[in-house]
Amino acid sequence: MSAPIAIAGAGIGGLTAALAIAGAGRRVLLLERAQRIEEVGAGFQIAPNAGRALARLGLEEALAAVALEPRAINVRRGRDGQVLARLDISDSRAQWGAPFRVFHRADLQQALLQAAQANPEIEIRTGARVGEFDDAGGLLRLSVHGAEGVAEIEAAGLVGADGQRSTVRAHLLPTERDLPFYSGRTAWRALVPAELAPPALRARESNLWLMPGAHVVHYPLRDGAIINVVVIVSEPPRHAEGAAILSLDGSELARLLDRQRPARDLAALIEAGASWRHWPLFARPPLKRWSRGAVTLLGDAAHPMMPFLAQGAAQAIEDAEALGRAFGQLGATVESVFAAYEAARIGRAARVVRASWRQGEYFHMGGLGATARDLAIRTLGGRGMLARNAWLYR
Ligand SMILES: Cc1cc2nc3c(=O)[nH]c(=O)nc-3n(C[C@H](O)[C@H](O)[C@H](O)COP(=O)(O)OP(=O)(O)OC[C@H]3O[C@@H](n4cnc5c(N)ncnc54)[C@H](O)[C@@H]3O)c2cc1C
Incomplete structure (x- = not known):
């Protein structure tokens, strides 16, 4: 069986991405650091x-x-x-x-x-915090921290949907000086x-x-x-x-x-x-890239924004759909899928980030x-x- 696409984070973005990628026929492993998947208040x-x-x-x-x-x-x-x-x-x-x-x-x-x-293509693990990853030799190896210690998991690709203080983003773009x-x-x-x-x-x-x-x-x-x-x-x-x-x-x-x-x-x-x-x-200022090889970012991890246009989750959902579509159309290599996804989404998301900021000034x-x-x-x-x-x- 081929290695799954791993998603770090089961917020609105990660859950929607799991559904979209599974809908395109790929197996998904959804890893959430919290013990329970729940949104408060x-x-x-x-x-x-x-x-x-x-x-x-x-x-x-x-x-x-x-x-x-x-x-x-x-x-x-x-x-x-x-x-x-x-x-x-x-x-x-x-x-x-x-x-x-x-x-x-x-x-x-x-x-x-x-x-x-309900989707047999999606496996969900809670209490599973994605840490560092290594893509040497063509296959991605993730360190996943849980109650039993650190496990090494192999994945065909990794989507960092782990929110504004994304760990995946920090490992993917270690030279970016863009702390929140x-x-x-x-x-x-x-x-x-x-x-x-x-x-x-x-x-x-x-x-x-x-x-x-x-x-x-x-x-x-x-x-x-x-x-x-x-x-x-x-x-x-x-x-x-x-x-x-x-x-x-x-x-x-x-x-x-x-x-x-x-x-x-x-x-x-x-x-x-x-x-x-x-x-x-x-x-955080908009990024110039979201992906490297078989790792990409989605939702607040990629483009956190002020909530004044009520679009943060909406953009995460648009990301998820675009990612599913790219898997459906290209499929060949995860790298090409992530590159196509990023090209389709990065400009619009950055525009929404800027417009949301301006909306705050206006309000x-x-x-x-x-x-x-x-x-x-x-x-x-x-x-x-x-x-x-x-x-x-x-
Ligand atoms: C006041 C306010 C109002 C808002 N109103 C709206 C609105 O009306 N409409 C709208 O569209 N948007 C709105 N937003 C924005 C919206 O809340 C966010 O954009 C959206 O929730 C982001 O979803 P996400 O899945 O990308 O990230 P998150 O919701 O932050 O989810 C990230 C998940 O990743 C998990 N995680 C973190 N690190 C790891 C790790 N290392 N390994 C595994 N899991 C990890 C976290 O536990 C979490 O479950 C609002 C935001 C605010 C602050």
């Missing part, structure tokens, strides 16, 4: 560009069962809640070939995991029971509130029972590491936004969050800049705003 938007890819992988039914489809995205002025533009997304199936969907992260991950577990750096912005995330939210904010719609130095995104999940709220503020780092280890209660978080004087409903929504988790946002404007921005949003209107992002969703 918070919500997730899946834009039509990723929705189409997931549907093509046969996941439409499973995802439709756990998703909510918001009717609109309201772009609001933070200080008084005035709607600057209403983006009607109720016809995005017709327009973009897939709906805008929102998920509880755990539900999306479970749907992908179940599909991977704090972006100057932090996300605070909470799930608020819908009955505690102001009635005006319980609709099956997404909302984006713009304020100087901050913005807030919220949308309902699980049939409207809970509201996922993300508050993003420009602030100095609270600690050096990227993990979500701090939390604040609602009134502490509301105090963080004192300077912005948010509208009453927004302030009430924030105060209703019992526990806000701290998520400092780290960035956080103050003073005259904010006045001009709000006028431009009003003038563009919902249709114009959606058309501006057509390059992303198409």
Whole structure:
């Protein structure tokens, strides 16, 4: 039997890549360092560009069962809640070939995991941390660290889908001087029971509130029972590491936004969050290459980005589909497959990384800049705003 394609990391990117590569007829060994494959808390938007890819992988039914489809995205002025533009997304199936969907992260991950577990071409090992690798002699040998020590595994190729602080990336490109750096912005995330939210904010719609130095995104999940709220503020780092280890209660978080004087409903929504988790946002500059020989990168390992276009996982899903397609079309050598995959994806992913960064600057404007921005949003209107992002969703 030929050696499998190994994937390091069973996040959204690694799981989707496993399904796409197995769909192209290759055996996959999915190695996850955590003991259990689970996403904690918070919500997730899946834009039509990723929705189409997931549907093509046969996941439409499973995802439709756990998703909510918001009717609109309201772009609001933070200080008084005035709607600057209403983006009607109720016809995005017709327009973009897939709906805008929102998920509880755990539900999306479970749907992908179940599909991977049901696929006989995919073997999943948890408690398996990929370390160094060596590709001398044509076959790749990976060191996999587990409870029983270090095992050597042979693979035909390795996909590093091991997230923003990727070990595979560090071994693949040891000379890159591109350690993650704090972006100057932090996300605070909470799930608020819908009955505690102001009635005006319980609709099956997404909302984006713009304020100087901050913005807030919220949308309902699980049939409207809970509201996922993300508050993003420009602030100095609270600690050096990227993990979500701090939390604040609602009134502490509301105090963080004192300077912005948010509208009453927004302030009430924030105060209703019992526990806000701290998520400092780290960035890395786009890479000039993702692959070397039979090793490549995917998702946040390849192109971590600011979450302001809600495209990080969507781009990981696009990567996964492109990788599966390259295996299906070329197949001959893993090296040629990875080279074709990289060529197909690296330019677009870098464009999304840059656009996501700019979006943060735009959202956080103050003073005259904010006045001009709000006028431009009003003038563009919902249709114009959606058309501006057509390059992303198409
Ligand atoms: C506040 C916020 C909101 C966001 N909202 C959205 C959104 O609405 N829509 C969207 O598309 N994106 C969104 N994103 C981005 C999205 O969360 C990420 O881009 C996406 O989760 C990346 O997936 P991944 O599989 O590449 O990496 P990860 O999810 O980081 O998964 C990496 C996996 O690899 C494992 N791992 C790490 N090292 C090793 C190793 N050495 N060996 C084996 N396993 C290893 C980890 O345990 C983990 O399971 C948001 C991000 C943030 C911070």
